Amino acid sequence: MQKQIQKIKTDGVKVSDKLLRIHIVQPIKRKNETCYIYRILAEEKIPVLFLTLDRKDGDICTSCCVDIEHEARVRAIIESEAILKDHTSFTPDVGLLSMFPHHSQFEVLGVSLHALGKANLLILDFSSSLATLSFVLKYTHLKRALTALSEFLVFPADSAHLLSTIRVSQAYPLNQTLTS
Amino acid sequence: METVAVYSESKLKTYGFKVVSDLSLLAWVIGSDQLTTYGLRFQELGERGFRFRMVAASESGSSRIKIHLIVDRGKEAGVKDHFRAMLPRDLEGEETTRSMSPVELIFFHGPHYGDRYGIADIVFSVLARESIPVILSACSGSSIYLVLPYQKARHAVTILSESIEIPRKIRSNLKDPREKNAHDRP
Numbered sequence: 001m002q003k004q005i006q007k008i009k010t011d012g013v014k015v016s017d018k019l020l021r022i023h024i025v026q027p028i029k030r031k032n033e034t035c036y037i038y039r040i041l042a043e044e045k046i047p048v049l050f051l052t053l054d055r056k057d058g059d060i061c062t063s064c065c066v067d068i069e070h071e072a073r074v075r076a077i078i079e080s081e082a083i084l085k086d087h088t089s090f091t092p093d094v095g096l097l098s099m100f101p102h103h104s105q106f107e108v109l110g111v112s113l114h115a116l117g118k119a120n121l122l123i124l125d126f127s128s129s130l131a132t133l134s135f136v137l138k139y140t141h142l143k144r145a146l147t148a149l150s151e152f153l154v155f156p157a158d159s160a161h162l163l164s165t166i167r168v169s170q171a172y173p174l175n176q177t178l179t180s
Numbered sequence: 181m182e183t184v185a186v187y188s189e190s191k192l193k194t195y196g197f198k199v200v201s202d203l204s205l206l207a208w209v210i211g212s213d214q215l216t217t218y219g220l221r222f223q224e225l226g227e228r229g230f231r232f233r234m235v236a237a238s239e240s241g242s243s244r245i246k247i248h249l250i251v252d253r254g255k256e257a258g259v260k261d262h263f264r265a266m267l268p269r270d271l272e273g274e275e276t277t278r279s280m281s282p283v284e285l286i287f288f289h290g291p292h293y294g295d296r297y298g299i300a301d302i303v304f305s306v307l308a309r310e311s312i313p314v315i316l317s318a319c320s321g322s323s324i325y326l327v328l329p330y331q332k333a334r335h336a337v338t339i340l341s342e343s344i345e346i347p348r349k350i351r352s353n354l355k356d357p358r359e360k361n362a363h364d365r366p
Contacts, residue, residue, distance in 0.1 A: 023238070035304035042301035049294050051319040052236045054207075054248060056278075061246075063238050064300075098321065104231040110223030117215025123245060127236040129323035130289060 008108055009154045013146065016096035018139050019049060019065040020074060021124055026087035028060050037062065037084060040077055046070050050096055050136060052125050063125045065096060065136060094124060095139040097146070099153065101131040108133060111152040119148035191345040192302060194290040199333045203233060204256035204281035205248060205316060208263070212243045225262055230255055233285060234325050236318040248316050250327060253282050283315060284333035286326045288344070293322040300324075302343055310339050 024037055041048055046066050053062040066074060071092055078084045102108045112133060116123055121144060125136040137145055146155075210218055234250040251259055256279065263277075293299050303324060307314055312335065316327035328336055 035300070035308065038300040038304055042298035045297045047295055047297045048300050048319065051300055051317065052238050053314060053317040054236070054238070054246070055313065055315060061238065061240070096320070104233065106222045106224075106226030106230055106232060108226075109232065109235060110219045110221070110226060112219070113222060114216050114219025117212070117217075117219055122212060122239070122243075123215070123237070124239045125237060127318035127320055127325075128232070128234055129318070129320045129325065130287065132321055132323075133235075134320040 007152060007154045008111060010099050010108075011101060011156065013097065013099040013149070013155045015142050015146070016049065016065075016098075018068040018092075019094050019096060019136075020068050020071045021063060021065050021091040021094045021136060022074065022078075023061075023063045023089045023091065024084065024087050025059055025061045026084070028055065028058055029083075035060075035062070036081070037064070037078075037088075040081070040084075041066065041074075044070075044073065044077065046074065050125065050127075050134060052127055063136070065094060068092065091124060091138075093139045094136050095142045096134055096136055097142055097149075098132045098134040099149070099155070100133070102128055102133045104128075108153075112149060115148040115152050116145060119144055121145050121148065192290065192299065192343065194288045194344050194346055196346050197286055197288045197337045197340065199337060200233060200285045201282065201330070201333065202253045203250050203283050203285055203327075204253045204279060205250055205283050205327060206256065206259060207246060207248045207278045209240060209244055209246045209277075212245060215245070218247070221263060225259060228258075228262075230259060230262075234287075234316075234318065234327070236316060236325075250283070250285060250316075256281055280315065282330045284328050284330055286328065286333050286336055286340075287323060288340075289321075289323040290344075291322065293324065294320065303340065306339055306343050307336060310335070312336050312339075 022037065038048065048064045048066060050065040051062065053060065055061070075090060078088050112135070116135065121137060121141045123135055123137060127134055135145070208218070230251070232249055232251055235248065237245050237247040240246040249259070260279070300319060303326070304314065312328060312332050314326055315329065318325045326336070
């Protein structure tokens, strides 16, 4: 007999605007070289909306997302950086789907992967944070992803925000003495 | 309606650092066609009472995804056993599983971290300056998670605290992050 699906309740889901995904896999040569991309993005005053990083066998692998409006500038800068350009790939027009809370429960993680896999949606990155489980998907897949997840998860009726409602303007660099 | 917040902090602020020790990192490289199967296995883990501390994954080329999972060290064997029966076919010789134990986790969050520039650079620069390798990291929303080698977290918190301030009012309400079980489950 087929197991009856009991949907998991959530408090909400949020969808980002269009983002650019930057993916870098490069050998670690010098200790300060490992996260050079983040130095560049800081110098260019570009916020990082999502980031994963891991290292293995002398390579560092990192993915991050920035607002798509920075695409031309980021591509130009990376192209001009010899230590990055051959190790970097870009995926334009991605989006971030974040749902909460996960309560550190494998059930939420499991049904999400199952639902997205069943819908044949390519997951570029995902990670947990304090309360949220976030997936980086192609922007054009976000609505399909919401539909697929809704088969297993209950979202409040008005929880999917397709546009950001808060924009933060940062007037000054952080900890100026560190980055100057 | 647009909400505008302007930050002019002389020092980055956080609501506090949390440290968890005695953890294990498990990693799998799986084909995207195996996602549904792994999803079901993760659900089963949940039904058996297992919980995770952190999960992070990235597409690693050729329709493969590398999943990193952080669990309490005492649960490592149980999680491994659960997956052992279904270890994936050898993906062209690439390592499909790995584990590292023990590792430590630091996590913290602060106001609008995800909307502001320079935060990742501060964190990674400080750790690189002290030669503390970051094994795994994930940042989304306002949270930063860092997986570090065993017995590096305490030193990392000390040096991160030099660059990232915990406001006094918040600090007085915090447990010592090095205290056992200081991790607050949401």
